[in-house]
Amino acid sequence: xxxxxxxxxxxxxxxxxxxxxxxxxxxxxxxxxxxxxxxxxxxxxxxxxxxxxxxxxxxxxxxxxxxxxxxxxxxxxxxxxxxxxxxxxxxxxxxxxxxxxxxxxxxxxxxxxxxxxxxxxxxxxxxxxxxxxxxxxxxxxxxxxxxxxxxxxxxxxxxxxxxxxxxxxxxxxxxxxxxxxxxxxxxxxxxxxxxxxxxxxxxxxxxxxxxxxxxxxxxxxxxxxxxxxxxxxxxxxxxxxxxxxxxxxxxxxxxxxxxxxxxxxxxxxxxxxxxxxxxxxxxxxxxxxxxxxxxxxxxxxxxxxxxxxx
Amino acid sequence: xxxxxxxxxxxxxxxxxxxxxxxxxxxxxxxxxxxxxxxxxxxxxxxxxxxxxxxxxxxxxxxxxxxxxxxxxxxxxxxxxxxxxxxxxxxxxxxxxxxxxxxxxxxxxxxxxxxxxxxxxxxxxxxxxxxxxxxxxxxxxxxxxxxxxxxxxxxxxxxxxxxxxxxxxxxxxxxxxxxxxxxxxxxxxxxxxxxxxxxxxxxxxxxxxxxxxxxxxxxxxxxxxxxxxxxxxxxxxxxxxxxxxxxxxxxxxxxxxxxxxxxxxxxxxxxxxxxxxxxxxxxxxxxxxxxxxxxxxxxxxxxxxxxxxx
Numbered sequence: 001x002x003x004x005x006x007x008x009x010x011x012x013x014x015x016x017x018x019x020x021x022x023x024x025x026x027x028x029x030x031x032x033x034x035x036x037x038x039x040x041x042x043x044x045x046x047x048x049x050x051x052x053x054x055x056x057x058x059x060x061x062x063x064x065x066x067x068x069x070x071x072x073x074x075x076x077x078x079x080x081x082x083x084x085x086x087x088x089x090x091x092x093x094x095x096x097x098x099x100x101x102x103x104x105x106x107x108x109x110x111x112x113x114x115x116x117x118x119x120x121x122x123x124x125x126x127x128x129x130x131x132x133x134x135x136x137x138x139x140x141x142x143x144x145x146x147x148x149x150x151x152x153x154x155x156x157x158x159x160x161x162x163x164x165x166x167x168x169x170x171x172x173x174x175x176x177x178x179x180x181x182x183x184x185x186x187x188x189x190x191x192x193x194x195x196x197x198x199x200x201x202x203x204x205x206x207x208x209x210x211x212x213x214x215x216x217x218x219x220x221x222x223x224x225x226x227x228x229x230x231x232x233x234x235x236x237x238x239x240x241x242x243x244x245x246x247x248x249x250x251x252x253x254x255x256x257x258x259x260x261x262x263x264x265x266x267x268x269x270x271x272x273x274x275x276x277x278x279x280x281x282x283x284x285x286x287x288x289x290x291x292x293x294x295x296x297x298x299x300x301x302x303x304x305x306x307x308x309x310x
Numbered sequence: 311x312x313x314x315x316x317x318x319x320x321x322x323x324x325x326x327x328x329x330x331x332x333x334x335x336x337x338x339x340x341x342x343x344x345x346x347x348x349x350x351x352x353x354x355x356x357x358x359x360x361x362x363x364x365x366x367x368x369x370x371x372x373x374x375x376x377x378x379x380x381x382x383x384x385x386x387x388x389x390x391x392x393x394x395x396x397x398x399x400x401x402x403x404x405x406x407x408x409x410x411x412x413x414x415x416x417x418x419x420x421x422x423x424x425x426x427x428x429x430x431x432x433x434x435x436x437x438x439x440x441x442x443x444x445x446x447x448x449x450x451x452x453x454x455x456x457x458x459x460x461x462x463x464x465x466x467x468x469x470x471x472x473x474x475x476x477x478x479x480x481x482x483x484x485x486x487x488x489x490x491x492x493x494x495x496x497x498x499x500x501x502x503x504x505x506x507x508x509x510x511x512x513x514x515x516x517x518x519x520x521x522x523x524x525x526x527x528x529x530x531x532x533x534x535x536x537x538x539x540x541x542x543x544x545x546x547x548x549x550x551x552x553x554x555x556x557x558x559x560x561x562x563x564x565x566x567x568x569x570x571x572x573x574x575x576x577x578x579x580x581x582x583x584x585x586x587x588x589x590x591x592x593x594x595x596x597x598x599x600x601x602x603x604x605x606x607x608x609x610x611x612x613x614x615x616x617x618x619x620x
Binding site for chain 1: 403406407410411413414415417418420421423424426427428429431432433434435436437438439441442443462465466467557564565566568573574579580581582583584587589
């Protein structure tokens with residue numbers, strides 16, 4: 001019998017995902033009808049984006065799972081009309097893309113290439129950055145994304161410290177956890193990268209107190225979630241030079257409002273939430289695999305734990 | 311008996327090298343007098359930089375070797391007053407620094423971070439670059455530097471092709487050589503990195519013909535040597551958009567003259583010959599090891615072959 005899969009994301013995503021999803025369903029041997037509109041009572045699975053058209057899941061009486069296309073679920077997890085299993089996206093393509101984005105921006109700050117991009121004609125001023133081995137990087141968050149970024153950076157030679165709320169062990173990096181570990185992880189970080197989920201425990205984890213723990217002139221890179229940073233505290237630390245630069249991809253409000261002080265601040269680089277782009281080819285395979293598992297009665301991949309919030 | 315080592319580089323280098331060289335000589339168990347001025351007839355070894363004070367080596371009748379502080383020897387190799395063995399610098403620190411510089415600028419072009427650095431306030435325009443696996447990089451030159459850069463880039467996920475004049479095998483990268491190999495190496499390169507020595511055979515290796523082999527919109531990165539590129543041909547290819555950007559660290563004349571068209575060209579990034587900086591700590595150990603070898607009658611490391619030119 002045909003499985004009805006509703007594609008509930010923004011219309012412009014339909015063109016990107018339609019082909020890869022059809023291919024992935026075929027590869028997985030699933031007989032699927034995929035559409036942007038299906039009568040709610042006939043929908044078996046919902047492929048979902050939080051900024052898409054569906055907010056009330058009550059009419060989807062037959063749906064067996066809601067499969068989020070995004071890694072972040074903080075705007076979905078509190079939706080009480082979702083009574084089905086909810087999965088988040090762990091997309092190998094997204095993970096690689098994130099590790100590359102982090103590596104690119106770490107290298108940008110490490111080498112100081114902004115000086116080259118903005119160099120005035122005739123300016124032959126030379127400076128030699130230290131080697132990567134002398135530039136400690138701390139990553140807050142040791143999930144899939146944090147670990148992938150850590151691996152790529154250690155491959156280049158950076159000494160990487162990873163911090164997580166609960167203890168973890170990751171080969172090749174120094175792992176710290178808990179309150180005391182956070183202090184230690186920040187105290188040695190010339191570059192700090194935020195890759196934590198947005199939960200009540202992680203909100204404002206970079207605030208006036210924790211920013212003050214960083215060595216003077218440290219760099220902050222946030223491709224994680226906007227609310228991880230107390231924006232006023234970061235702006236104050238940037239004004240003082242305590243933080244020499246912040247590269248920010250995520251914000252409390254997106255698009256970042258035109259009058260937000262981040263836009264014009266000479267020590268801030270804004271990128272428009274591009275670090276963690278789900279890649280249709282790899283993401284489609286995850287969706288297909290989860291439908292196959294559900295139909296076979298096997299446990300779903302990447303089920304959201306609604307108590308933990310991710 | 312004390313060994314007299316003349317430090318014949320620019321005075322500002324003396325402060326950088328004096329300590330590391332003294333440490334390295336002590337570590338190697340050598341009794342050395344190191345100075346910027348020693349009577350020529352009493353000099354045993356010359357630590358040399360091509361832009362330093364010595365051009366005529368005739369008075370150094372006792373000197374047993376000339377040890378270049380730089381990787382490049384093209385301005386030294388034709389100096390007929392050098393009758394002693396001549397070594398070039400192969401510095402592990404320089405090699406790492408070069409690989410990092412190449413990786414940083416490849417990532418800069420791969421992610422398109424210049425757009426972020428120059429982003430106008432309020433511009434939320436999103437674009438997602440392909441993954442590194444879909445961005446082939448070609449490195450011309452498979453010496454120490456080319457291989458180190460290739461390894462770092464393959465670690466990130468780039469498919470790397472390496473080209474050398476004579477056939478080489480390097481694990482993990484596609485190796486091509488010779489005339490036909492060059493055509494193939496360029497035809498698939500979205501980013502091409504020049505890490506060849508400057509010899510009569512490599513001069514103008516990027517010219518109108520070879521630039522035309524690159525896919526339209528390719529990026530050129532030159533941390534190798536200025537004369538590898540026919541500058542007029544590159545400027546023409548940039549104007550046409552055949553090459554979308556060039557990041558150049560080395561030039562026929564350095565510092566790059568203020569009126570050179572590279573400075574003002576919107577598709578050119580100039581960096582002031584900073585990619586291959588010798589690092590005093592690691593370079594000093596190479597110098598000390600070569601003096602130890604010479605004193606013990608062992609063959610010197612990194613001897614220049616004056617026929618090959620490097």
